[in-house]
Amino acid sequence: MTDILQTERTTVRRLAKRGAYDRDTIHRILDEALICHVGFVVDGAPVVIPTIHTRVGDTLYFHGSAASRMLRTLRNGVDACVTVTLLDGLVLARSAFHHSMNYRSAVIIGKAREVLEVEEKLRVFDALVEHVAPGRSKDARPPNDREVRQTLVLALPIEEASAKIRTGGPIDDDEDYAMKIWAGVLPLRLVPQSPLPDERMSAGVEIPRYVVEYRRG
Amino acid sequence: MTDILQTERTTVRRLAKRGAYDRDTIHRILDEALICHVGFVVDGAPVVIPTIHTRVGDTLYFHGSAASRMLRTLRNGVDACVTVTLLDGLVLARSAFHHSMNYRSAVIIGKAREVLEVEEKLRVFDALVEHVAPGRSKDARPPNDREVRQTLVLALPIEEASAKIRTGGPIDDDEDYAMKIWAGVLPLRLVPQSPLPDERMSAGVEIPRYVVEYRRG
Numbered sequence: 156m157t158d159i160l161q162t163e164r165t166t167v168r169r170l171a172k173r174g175a176y177d178r179d180t181i182h183r184i185l186d187e188a189l190i191c192h193v194g195f196v197v198d199g200a201p202v203v204i205p206t207i208h209t210r211v212g213d214t215l216y217f218h219g220s221a222a223s224r225m226l227r228t229l230r231n232g233v234d235a236c237v238t239v240t241l242l243d244g245l246v247l248a249r250s251a252f253h254h255s256m257n258y259r260s261a262v263i264i265g266k267a268r269e270v271l272e273v274e275e276k277l278r279v280f281d282a283l284v285e286h287v288a289p290g291r292s293k294d295a296r297p298p299n300d301r302e303v304r305q306t307l308v309l310a311l312p313i314e315e316a317s318a319k320i321r322t323g324g325p326i327d328d329d330e331d332y333a334m335k336i337w338a339g340v341l342p343l344r345l346v347p348q349s350p351l352p353d354e355r356m357s358a359g360v361e362i363p364r365y366v367v368e369y370r371r372g
Numbered sequence: 373m374t375d376i377l378q379t380e381r382t383t384v385r386r387l388a389k390r391g392a393y394d395r396d397t398i399h400r401i402l403d404e405a406l407i408c409h410v411g412f413v414v415d416g417a418p419v420v421i422p423t424i425h426t427r428v429g430d431t432l433y434f435h436g437s438a439a440s441r442m443l444r445t446l447r448n449g450v451d452a453c454v455t456v457t458l459l460d461g462l463v464l465a466r467s468a469f470h471h472s473m474n475y476r477s478a479v480i481i482g483k484a485r486e487v488l489e490v491e492e493k494l495r496v497f498d499a500l501v502e503h504v505a506p507g508r509s510k511d512a513r514p515p516n517d518r519e520v521r522q523t524l525v526l527a528l529p530i531e532e533a534s535a536k537i538r539t540g541g542p543i544d545d546d547e548d549y550a551m552k553i554w555a556g557v558l559p560l561r562l563v564p565q566s567p568l569p570d571e572r573m574s575a576g577v578e579i580p581r582y583v584v585e586y587r588r589g
Contacts, residue, residue: 164417169440189462189473192409192455194418200381200451201411201418205477223386234417238409242562245406247583251501251512252519256406260422284468294553295468302469324570336511337577341586342565343406345459353541353555360554366464369558 164264165317175318178213184261184318185210187372188239189287189345193217195228195235202228208237209279209286210313215263216270216279218308226307230269235311237263241372244342248325249334255321257340263316270308279308290365345371381481382534392535395430401478401535402427404589405456406504406562410434412445412452425454426496426503427530432480433487433496435525443524447486452528454480458589461559465542466551472538474557480533487525496525507582562588 158178167174175181185191191208194201204225208217215237219226229235243257270276277298284292298306325338347369350362375395384391392398402408408425411418421442425434432454436443446452460474487493494515501509515523542555564586567579 169437189459190457190475192411192420192422192457194409194411194420194453196413196416196418199413200481201413201420201453203409203411203418203420203453203455203479205409205455205457205475207473220386236411236418236420238420238422240407240409240422242406244565245504245586247505247508247512249513250515250519251497251509252515252523254501254504254508254512256424256504258407258422262420264417280468284471287462287471287473288464288558291464291471292468295464295471296466296548296551296553298467298469302467306469324568331513332572333574334513335574335577336513337580337583338570338573339583340568340570341505341583342568343562343588344565345560346563348461348559348561351541351557351559353557355549356555357550357552360552363554366554366556366558369462371560 160316162315173319180318181261184259191237191239209282215311221307229267232266244340249327249331249336259320261318267309267311377533379532390536397535398478401476408454408456426499432528438524446484449483461557466544466548466553476537478535484526484528
């Protein structure tokens with residue numbers, strides 16, 4: 156299997172030097188992002204739905220209720236486009252025109268298949284919990300048979316994809332650099348706040364380290 | 373104009389009680405989100421691209437180079453689906469199955485028009501800068517004629533839309549509450565880090581208050 160996921164359809168055309176196509180870069184973006192946006196077509200019109208995903212090897216998984224329109228549409232093997240975006244900062248240039256953002260995004264194109272095997276489903280459930288909160292899957296009560304049956308899991312091969320990345324400071328027009336305007340980057344991070352324990356928690360349960368020390372990226 | 377934006381196509385079907393359709397709720401989500409994901413159809417297949425947006429009244433605007441495939445496709449008045457998602461926290465339940473996230477998302481469906489009038493374009497450029505960093509538009513050098521011409525601006529009426537919102541703690545199965553497992557919410561926020569001034573800044577430029585005190589939501 157190749158490690159370069161560029162195809163005609165995934166080639167970044169606007170600001171092409173921001174494009175990246177290697178598997179490692181794309182995997183890292185998928186792994187850091189908590190959610191993805193899944194695009195599909197219904198009656199000729201686009202639909203974009205946010206959902207949790209996880210990656211296992213070269214496969215991207217997402218899941219939900221068997222009643223979900225998104226999952227019922229995609230399990231028929233129609234075209235899907237999954238996009239994840241990480242915001243890294245605001246880029247404040249001297250000119251309004253050159254304002255920008257620092258970001259890392261990835262786009263995966265392909266057709267999903269439904270995961271039918273229980274073993275694979277269980278691996279995906281573990282991976283989903285680990286994706287959101289690494290360390291959590293060994294604490295949480297695992298899915299029972301009914302929960303496994305009720306949950307639809309889809310697998311999308313990560314074979315045709317691209318990343319697009321902007322880093323660094325503002326790039327202004329030469330004649331604007333002398334202007335007396337503050338310019339620079341305001342970095343942004345998704346930061347955990349104080350945990351809110353459930354009111355119905357059993358007495359004497361300690362807060363796990365993966366909650367106290369949670370960080371993303 | 374109605375203040376309820378629910379239609380057959382925007383009705384939330386999964387977990388319907390999380391759906392909201394009033395204009396105020398949808399506007400607030402659009403205004404807090406720094407980026408949106410724009411879905412459209414190319415040769416029958418879905419494409420989902422992240423971009424900056426802004427709202428002026430009942431219209432959602434996005435912009436970019438006149439060379440952008442997304443903008444060139446959408447200016448032809450084809451169907452678009454714009455989705456924004458704000459992550460508010462991780463919901464850690466006792467069972468893996470009931471893990472969730474707190475979030476606020478909005479979906480707008482419609483056909484965009486290209487903004488041709490220069491006056492409207494200039495208002496949108498101001499609004500875009502203000503959307504990202506309120507207060508910034510009075511400092512930044514405004515767009516010149518060339519920049520206005522080079523930039524394609526699209527307008528999408530916010531008429532057919534929905535929001536979907538989850539708040540609160542985990543909801544476990546009755547028999548799981550007695551388990552000795554930590555459960556609760558880990559709130560997440562997009563938080564600014566220390567500003568990074570541009571190396572080529574003119575001497576004596578003070579850092580603006582809207583950068584030092586930046587916050588989202």
